[in-house]
Amino acid sequence: MPTPRHRYRSDDEDSARWTGFPFRDGDIVISTRSKSGTTWMQMICALLVLGTPDLPVPLTVLSPWLDWLVEPRDAVYDRLAAQPHRRFIKTHTPLDGVPLHPRVHYVVVARHPLDMAVSLYHQGANLDRERIAELTGQPASTGSSGERPAVREWLLNWVDREADPRAELDSLPGVLMHLGDAWARRHEPNVELVHYDDLLADLGGEMRRLADRWKLPSPGPELVAAATFGRMRERADRLAPDTLGVLRDRRAFFRRGGSGQGRDLLDEAARARYQERVAALAPPDLLTWLHR
Incomplete structure (x- = not known):
């Protein structure tokens, strides 16, 4: 039986869309924070x-974001039901908000929170928020957002x-809660x-x-x-998560993809403040692994 779940909701997401989803043995659920891989x-x-x-169709069609409200739930269910291959489904919901089945695989990607945050900052300028509001049925923002602060x-x-x-x-406490939940489950076989x-x-x-963990063929160099x-990045038109036109620039979605940019923006005092904050939000062994 699936474990009890917490419901996560925002203007454009609702983890309750997982309720009643007909899993198949071998399904892969990809649970990550935004801009973390x-x-x-x-x-x-x-x-x-x-x-x-x-790929036979754009990546986001193959691997839909199930709890995103821009597409009717039944349409996503039907598309996944029609797939003859093993399915791999995207979510930004932590594992305690997704049904957990012993014959379903769950993968959580962790990125240094400072790097994730810098990517999130740049992603914010690349989103067409009026288009997202239109797709989710939310009222469009009428107020002026003003000048954004510099990234630092x-x-x-x-x-x-x-x-x-x-x-x-996507706050620092939220990122570490998501990763902390996954860290506590890291010894589970799936x-x-x-x-x-x-x-x-x-x-x-x-x-x-x-591939070995999921009993799939080992990949070759190609x-x-x-x-x-x-x-x-060269294939952004097929791989960026944007079949519905929510990005202003698909290539900009793949902006840099490196590591260390967040830490480089902070001086010694700011880095010490960051370490103080995360020490209060996550266990030491997780932080050692995350920041190595």
């Missing part, structure tokens, strides 16, 4: 499952801001944690490890090359 892991899953870099100032505020982690999942920096350092090794950041 979601699309990267979707592509890795597509390559491992299909065995070819030539924004990042400092992000580190210091107190937030309810269950209401603001839960995999993947570190973003491990994908950068040894993409082929990580893909082979996941498949590993297709999952590199540069190759994915």
